[in-house]
Amino acid sequence: MNTIRQHDPFVSASWAMEQAADRAIHLNARYAPSTFKLSQTNRVTPAIGPDRDDRLFQDFDTPSYELGGDISRPLAGGTIKFVGLANRRERENSESTLVRIAGMTVGGFEQLTDSRYDEVLGRLSWSRVNLLGLSFELGGEVAYNRLDNATELYLLGAGGARNRIDLPIDQAVVDELRTETYVNAGRQLSRAIRLDASLAFETSKLAVGGDADEKRSLKFLKPSVTLDWKPRGGWHAQLVARRKVAQLNFYDFIDNAELGADRVNGGNADLQPQRAWELRGTLEHPLLGKGLAKLEAGYDRIAKLQDRILTPEGLDAPGNIGTGTRRFVSLTLDAPLDSIGLKYFHLRSTGTLQNTRVRDPLSGKVRNWSDFWPDWQWEVELRRDAGKFAFGTTVSDRDSFTFFRTDETDRNINSKPFVTAFAEYRPDPKTTVRLDLDNVTQSAGQRERLFFTPNRSAPLPDVREFRDRNSHVGVALSLRRGF
Incomplete structure (x- = not known):
C-alpha cells in the first residue's frame, strides 16, 4: 500500500518588449519547489523463510530555478539574436527500506543524496531571409554544465545499527564545457521543391573529479540535409538525412542504489555520447477537411550505443556497447469529425511499429535495445468541445520493454490498455472546473525479473521474480482561475 504526498507548485514571470520581428526583448524566470514523500507497505512471501511486512520510505526535495531571455536587433539586412539561459536543479533525497519480521525491524538500507546541477548557456546567431538567393543563418553556442554530487549508502541492522557502504563513485564532480558552431542555408528550387542544409561543429571538454579522475576532449561534425516536396492536392513529402550526437546524463557517472528494486x-566515468546517423521520410495529406494524415518511416544507425555494461568493480552501469540499429514506421490521424456527422468531436490517433537491434556483449546474441523501446505502441484520443463544456477519453497500449542489466533482465508489462477520461466546464473565459479519471480500466503495472549467475552469459536464469502492482482509478477535481 502506498501513501503519497507530491507537491509541484511553481511561480513564473515573464516580460517582453516587441517592436518588430527583429527588435524584441524577452525575459522569463521560474521557481519550482517540488517535494515528494512516499510511505509504502509491502507484504513479502519468500520461497524460504518467514513472511515479512517490509517498509519503503522516500523523502525527495528537488527545487529548480530558471532564468532566461533573448534580445534581437537588425544587422546587415538580417537579424542578430542572443539567447541566454541559466538553470539550477537541486536534490536533497532521503530513502530507506526496512526488513521487518513479526513487527520487528531486522535489517534494511538507507541512502542519502545531496546534489546540485547547474547549467549556463549562451547562443548568438545572425540570420537573413535572402542572402544571394538563400535563407541563411550563422551562429554559435557555448554551454557550461556542472554536477556536484554526494551519495551515502548505509546498511541498517537490528536495533538501529548503521554501517556505511563505500561505493566506488559516490562523491564526484562532473563538469563540461561544450561549444557548437553552425551554418544553415536553404533555397526554393522550384514551386514545389525546397532544399535545406546545415553543418554544425561541436566540441566537448569533460572532466570527472572526486572518486574518479577522468578527462577527455571530443569533437563532432553534424551535417544535415532536408528535401521538401509540396505537389498539388495538399500532399507534402519530406526526406531528411542527419547526424546527431546525444547529450550525456551526468548522473550516469555516479553510483547509486535503487532500494525499491534491491539493486x-x-x-561510469568513461561514458561517451552515442552518435547517430538518422534517415527520415514523411508523407502528409489533409484528412476530413481541416485534419491531417501523416505517415513517417525512419532508420537510425548508432555508434557507441549507450546500454548497460559490467564495471571492473562488478557493478552494472551505463556504458557504450557498440553499434545498434533502429527501424520504425508511425501513422498519425488527426481530424475534426464534423464532416461525418459528429459535430464538435475531434479524433487523434497514433500508432508506431519499430525494431531495435544490437549485439549483446555478454550473451553474444542480437537483441532489442535496453530501456523504453517497445516493438509497438498506440494511442487514441477522442474529445468534444462545445461552448462551455468539454469531455473526452484517451486509450493507449504498448508492447513490453526490457532493461538488459548485466546479471538480470527486467521486463515491464501493461496488463491491459490504459484509459483516462475528463469532463470540463468553463463558466467564463478565466475559470475552468475539471474532473479527471485516471486508469479507468485499472491496468496493472507488471514486472518480470530474471536473475543470472554470475551474469547473463549463463544460458539460463536461476531466479525468477514477478511483480504485479495493482493500480486503481484515480479521481481528481481541479479549479483553475486566471487573472
Missing part, C-alpha cells in the same frame, strides 16, 4: 547502479 545498485554503478557509475
Whole structure:
C-alpha cells in the first residue's frame, strides 16, 4: 500500500518588449519547489523463510530555478539574436527500506543524496531571409554544465545499527564545457521543391573529479540535409538525412542504489555520447477537411550505443556497447469529425511499429535495445468541445520493454490498455472546473525479473521474480482561475 504526498507548485514571470520581428526583448524566470514523500507497505512471501511486512520510505526535495531571455536587433539586412539561459536543479533525497519480521525491524538500507546541477548557456546567431538567393543563418553556442554530487549508502541492522557502504563513485564532480558552431542555408528550387542544409561543429571538454579522475576532449561534425516536396492536392513529402550526437546524463557517472528494486547502479566515468546517423521520410495529406494524415518511416544507425555494461568493480552501469540499429514506421490521424456527422468531436490517433537491434556483449546474441523501446505502441484520443463544456477519453497500449542489466533482465508489462477520461466546464473565459479519471480500466503495472549467475552469459536464469502492482482509478477535481 502506498501513501503519497507530491507537491509541484511553481511561480513564473515573464516580460517582453516587441517592436518588430527583429527588435524584441524577452525575459522569463521560474521557481519550482517540488517535494515528494512516499510511505509504502509491502507484504513479502519468500520461497524460504518467514513472511515479512517490509517498509519503503522516500523523502525527495528537488527545487529548480530558471532564468532566461533573448534580445534581437537588425544587422546587415538580417537579424542578430542572443539567447541566454541559466538553470539550477537541486536534490536533497532521503530513502530507506526496512526488513521487518513479526513487527520487528531486522535489517534494511538507507541512502542519502545531496546534489546540485547547474547549467549556463549562451547562443548568438545572425540570420537573413535572402542572402544571394538563400535563407541563411550563422551562429554559435557555448554551454557550461556542472554536477556536484554526494551519495551515502548505509546498511541498517537490528536495533538501529548503521554501517556505511563505500561505493566506488559516490562523491564526484562532473563538469563540461561544450561549444557548437553552425551554418544553415536553404533555397526554393522550384514551386514545389525546397532544399535545406546545415553543418554544425561541436566540441566537448569533460572532466570527472572526486572518486574518479577522468578527462577527455571530443569533437563532432553534424551535417544535415532536408528535401521538401509540396505537389498539388495538399500532399507534402519530406526526406531528411542527419547526424546527431546525444547529450550525456551526468548522473550516469555516479553510483547509486535503487532500494525499491534491491539493486545498485554503478557509475561510469568513461561514458561517451552515442552518435547517430538518422534517415527520415514523411508523407502528409489533409484528412476530413481541416485534419491531417501523416505517415513517417525512419532508420537510425548508432555508434557507441549507450546500454548497460559490467564495471571492473562488478557493478552494472551505463556504458557504450557498440553499434545498434533502429527501424520504425508511425501513422498519425488527426481530424475534426464534423464532416461525418459528429459535430464538435475531434479524433487523434497514433500508432508506431519499430525494431531495435544490437549485439549483446555478454550473451553474444542480437537483441532489442535496453530501456523504453517497445516493438509497438498506440494511442487514441477522442474529445468534444462545445461552448462551455468539454469531455473526452484517451486509450493507449504498448508492447513490453526490457532493461538488459548485466546479471538480470527486467521486463515491464501493461496488463491491459490504459484509459483516462475528463469532463470540463468553463463558466467564463478565466475559470475552468475539471474532473479527471485516471486508469479507468485499472491496468496493472507488471514486472518480470530474471536473475543470472554470475551474469547473463549463463544460458539460463536461476531466479525468477514477478511483480504485479495493482493500480486503481484515480479521481481528481481541479479549479483553475486566471487573472
